[in-house]
Amino acid sequence: MTSSARIPAPPRTQAENAPAAPSARWRTSLRRATSLLPGPSDYRGLRRTWKGDLLAGVTVGIVALPLALGFGVSSGLTAEQGLITAIIAGLLAAVFGGSNVQVSGPTGAMVVVLVPIVASYGAAAVASVTLLAGLLVLAAGVLRLGRVVGIIPWPVIEGFTLGIACIIFMQQIPLVTSPVQAAPGEHSSNALVAAAQALSAADPGYLLQALGAVAVVVACMLIAPRIHPSVPGSLIGIALVTVLCAVLPGPLARIGTIPATLPSPSLPALDPALLQVLLPAAATVAALAAIESLLSARVAAGLADTGVYDPDRELVGQGVASVGASLFGGMPATGAIARTSVNVRAGARSRLASVVHALVLLAVVYAASGPVGAIPLAALAGVLFMTAVRMVHLATVRTILRSTRADSLTFVVTALITVSFDLIAAVLIGVTLAAIFALRGISRSSGVTLEPIRSAQPQEGDEEILAVRFDGQLFFVSAERVFDTVMAVGPVSVVILRMSALEAVDASGAKILSEIVRGLERRGITVLLKGVQDDHSALFRKVGVLRALRHQKHLFVQFDAALEHARSHVRRDRAARQLTEPQAAPTSEEPTARTERR
Incomplete structure (x- = not known):
């Protein structure tokens, strides 16, 4: 029975261990320089x-x-x-x-x-x-x-x-x-x-x-x-x-x-x-x-x-x-x-x-x-x-x-x-004017849509959840408009930021997202982040979008999982509000809470 152990390689000499990067860089520079000069290939x-x-x-x-x-x-x-x-x-x-x-x-x-x-x-x-x-x-x-x-x-x-x-x-x-x-x-x-x-x-x-x-x-x-x-x-x-x-x-x-x-x-x-x-x-x-x-x-x-x-x-x-x-x-x-x-x-x-x-x-x-x-x-x-x-x-x-x-x-x-x-x-x-028009077009193509929850099986409390869908590009030219749109949301308990349709984002856009998350959280609104693309995750991490979330579990891949988590927050918030609300004595004109539920 042969052993599967790997045979150790012989120790490398000092010359072999020496870095080859300078020589490679020199050859690359020489090749780039000679590519700018005439050669026999010009008349092949x-x-x-x-x-x-x-x-x-x-x-x-x-x-x-x-x-x-x-x-x-x-x-x-x-x-x-x-x-x-x-x-x-x-x-x-x-x-x-x-x-x-x-x-x-x-x-x-x-x-x-x-x-x-x-x-x-x-x-x-x-x-x-x-x-x-x-x-x-x-x-x-x-x-x-x-x-x-x-x-x-x-x-x-x-x-x-x-x-x-x-x-x-x-x-x-x-x-x-x-x-x-x-x-x-x-x-x-x-x-x-x-x-x-x-x-x-x-x-x-x-x-x-x-x-x-x-x-x-x-x-x-x-x-x-x-x-x-x-x-x-x-x-x-x-x-x-x-x-x-x-x-x-x-x-x-x-x-x-x-x-x-x-x-x-x-x-x-x-x-x-x-x-x-x-x-x-x-x-x-x-x-x-x-x-x-x-x-x-x-x-x-x-x-x-x-x-x-x-x-x-x-x-x-x-x-x-x-x-x-x-x-x-x-x-x-x-x-x-x-x-x-x-x-x-x-x-x-x-x-x-x-x-x-x-x-x-x-x-x-x-x-x-x-x-x-x-x-x-x-x-x-x-x-x-x-x-x-x-x-x-x-x-x-x-x-x-x-x-x-x-x-x-x-x-x-x-x-x-x-x-x-x-x-x-x-x-x-001309180039400047074309760039301005291009940025204006990008700004207009940067979409943000507020979507109330419309589920096939609606549940009580869904009206307190709002989904915000991002489309197109989120660059500096549209960042302020997106911020104003999202921060104008009404009284809700949870906001789900849907990022899967976001095509491109720059540092300014990522910074605005982090400010949106922090601003909503300061208002007592739980923010869930859904569908962050791999290309954007490194930028979001560096700029602080992910760090602005209340909890690391508020990052989701699927919308259904995010919605279920949002509903659990709503149920918990409602239960907490019921415990803290003063119980008023019922009168003959006002139905009791038990009668109201019936």
């Missing part, structure tokens, strides 16, 4: 997708050319700076970013922020702002803040997009009203006011010719997709207007000379006094870059099976992209939703497409800088007019406005603040 399927990626890269490069030029001019800088940003930032974000198909570069939203910065500090300050913003975005990625964008509600995103579209549209009006670009500070930094100022000082003859150029570009952009989706209508329109202006000389302002090479990289001016002044502007740019890039990457992930995106690495990539652009005198870059959508729909499945897009734009600088410099600014305005219009989806706007009053109000307020004041303020106010 390249052998299968490279042909489609090359075609998509060329396509999106052609689409991005007029946008890069236009956004550079609209921001108060130069077309060259927009092109440099699309090349440098587009390449760096493609390699270091967290999305396989994201296309980065200058965007309309960034232009909206840059215009007041250029007006206040001059064009020379943009490189320093770009550097600071890039470092802030990079730090946000390293600190793993990429998931924060998930808290932005859909109505806020759409209101923000609508406001940006309106601003982009209005920013083009000065380009079609005068052959001379306004000097920094000449027009208001608010796009609506600046558009009104430009229209009031417009040259009618110039305006007519500029609108003709806009009409040609818009017509090409509308007709080209009907011929074939891959036909670049914007580029055709720009080429046609450029040729017409060369054949029929007119006053339309041109882009001007563009260098045939990239400038040499250099560190922007880092004067401490200037940096302190520019830091708030850089923080605004960084917040916008992070929000727009993450939204674009999230949209791209849902367009096709291109793999998941890493939001933290996306922030790192966008930060590196803006830092790189600043070294070449460029402007801040973000992920571009429109160009990313074109990239995916053109067949992009890996980062190669975004890299090729940047190389196509680089080839334009070295091989076609002369023709590009001859492009009329009005033609670029036409492209951006159409870009702004296409950013607004009427079906989406109607859906939000018809959804709920809270969502429609959030949408409208966000759009109005975006146009009237500031983009980041619009997002913050």
Whole structure:
């Protein structure tokens, strides 16, 4: 017969007994750090997708050319700076970013922020702002803040997009009203006011010719997709207007000379006094870059099976992209939703497409800088007019406005603040407004119902028992209302708090429950607690809800057991009251207690 005794294990050595936690933590930190860097896995399927990626890269490069030029001019800088940003930032974000198909570069939203910065500090300050913003975005990625964008509600995103579209549209009006670009500070930094100022000082003859150029570009952009989706209508329109202006000389302002090479990289001016002044502007740019890039990457992930995106690495990539652009005198870059959508729909499945897009734009600088410099600014305005219009989806706007009053109000307020004041303020106010409405909804969904006892076998004294049923969530927003409702109960002997339908509770809600229990007990009302869920019991214990009960036996799982215990309390209380009540002598007019019971 073998013994079932366990054989003792040999004693462990000192090395085996040493804690492995520091080494494990170091490996975890190293793994998390390397996950933010490029690796061979980024190009795992390249052998299968490279042909489609090359075609998509060329396509999106052609689409991005007029946008890069236009956004550079609209921001108060130069077309060259927009092109440099699309090349440098587009390449760096493609390699270091967290999305396989994201296309980065200058965007309309960034232009909206840059215009007041250029007006206040001059064009020379943009490189320093770009550097600071890039470092802030990079730090946000390293600190793993990429998931924060998930808290932005859909109505806020759409209101923000609508406001940006309106601003982009209005920013083009000065380009079609005068052959001379306004000097920094000449027009208001608010796009609506600046558009009104430009229209009031417009040259009618110039305006007519500029609108003709806009009409040609818009017509090409509308007709080209009907011929074939891959036909670049914007580029055709720009080429046609450029040729017409060369054949029929007119006053339309041109882009001007563009260098045939990239400038040499250099560190922007880092004067401490200037940096302190520019830091708030850089923080605004960084917040916008992070929000727009993450939204674009999230949209791209849902367009096709291109793999998941890493939001933290996306922030790192966008930060590196803006830092790189600043070294070449460029402007801040973000992920571009429109160009990313074109990239995916053109067949992009890996980062190669975004890299090729940047190389196509680089080839334009070295091989076609002369023709590009001859492009009329009005033609670029036409492209951006159409870009702004296409950013607004009427079906989406109607859906939000018809959804709920809270969502429609959030949408409208966000759009109005975006146009009237500031983009980041619009997002913050929109999120705050949505949170207020959400808390209000939670407050209304937090139900507390007073239920008299209605049993299939009623017993004498049931009218002295009251059940209080809690439904939904019990958070700080509804705690006071619940307290007032429960404490307003009439003269009863026992209250059963039914907690099984309580979905969620926070510390404030638990604190209110403990105050309800203590308040009722002080009034001589016995409180029984029924159906406390396992998820809530630890919180109730820590906050003092269970400790507030008169006895630990006043905690029940089933309602029938709680009701029976409540009835025993009522019987005992009635018996005690009968013993303490004075016995009055019966009179001829008053029946005795014995007669009354009969």
